Amino acid sequence: MTALTAAGPGVRRPVTVGRVLGVIGIVLLILIEVVPLIWLFLSSLKAPVEFSSKPMWALPDGLFLQNYVEAWTRGNMARYILNSALATFPAIVILIVTGLAAGFALEVLKWRGRGGVLLLFLAGLMVPLQMILLPLFAIYVKVGLLNSPLALVLTYAATGLPLTVFMMAGYYRSLPREIIESAIIDGASIYRVFFSISLPMLRNAILTIAVVQFFFFWNDLLFALTFTTDNDSRTIQAGLLNFVGTFGQTEWGPTFASICISIVPTLAIYLLLNQRVMSGLADGAVKG
Incomplete structure (x- = not known):
């Protein structure tokens, strides 16, 4: 037809x-x-x-609209959102800084063994997250990091680093090599090439990685539920589990309102940065 x-x-x-x-x-x-x-x-x-x-x-x-008032006041949503922000944004900053440095070292600099180091980062993608829960829980208990945002920051940064390095290496690989070589021939140092040449060309890449990792961390339940046993230290996804017990089986309105509140940040970021993220994904998929 x-x-x-x-x-x-x-x-x-x-x-x-x-x-x-x-x-x-x-x-x-x-x-x-x-x-x-x-x-x-x-x-x-x-x-x-x-x-x-x-x-x-x-x-x-x-x-x-009383459902939203109940969700915000009785549901402690403000505290959950603050805890999620304190765990998510510092981890993203750590990942961007380390990812930029690692990607530059692996794709721009020439040194023996860099291919093997990249494979080690990729091996981190194959480790099931469930396998590291018990060791990390034992460590955090001993050092006193349980129910602390720092525990989630360190965990998010460590688990997100392999994907960040892999993506950042692809973005560095797509940069026009002629520009970097011309800057080196003109006498630019390694630091000048990193900050003044490559970094401005990776703005979409940085934004893309930050948004992707933000979705992972903001919606995380596994680590948040394991490392935050105190209700006041829980993130928004772990805190949502308390709503059924708090409001009971008949007060579904505040429960649905709290879920809508938790969706707003991710939905707003997607709507505002969708085009930039799509552009960044395309930049990393095509070699310059």
Whole structure:
């Protein structure tokens, strides 16, 4: 089955079965991703009586914003968000600094054994995170880091370093080698090449890695639940587990409201930086 449809002034593109199936698949994926978010937001606006008197897919009768007030005050969401920020952003800074230095050393500088060092970083991607939970828990207990943001910062930085170095090495590999060689011929030092030549060309790469790692760390539950046993020190994902016990089985409104609040930072960052991140991913995939 083929047909012709206009794709622009003077251009007609064929409509094939594969193209139609592809569009249908994209629409289904969008529905799978978007419909639950819409249902979650609408459910967070329902009054408590609506959850027992109406079907779960029914629209709310009004805007019951008290659910968000309850989630923010009784649910301790402000504390959870602060704990997540204290654990996430310092870890991202550490990863960016170390990733830039490691990527520069592995791809720009020439020295014996750099290929083997890169393989060692890649080997870190193959280590299951569950295997390091017990050793890290024992270490943090002995040094007194349990229920501390520093425990999560160190864990996030260590577990995120292999992927960061791997991605940063790819970005350095895609840089035009002629620019770096010209700067060296003109007498630029290694530090000048790093800060003045390569760093400005890696702004999209830095942003891409920071956003990718932010999603991983902000949505982490495994480490947060293991290393933060005190309720006041838990991050937002671990704190959400307390909402069912706090509000009970009938107060779903505040529970859904708290989930919506936890989604806002990641959704806002994605909407604001989506184009820059896509550009950064394309830069790392194509060799300059």
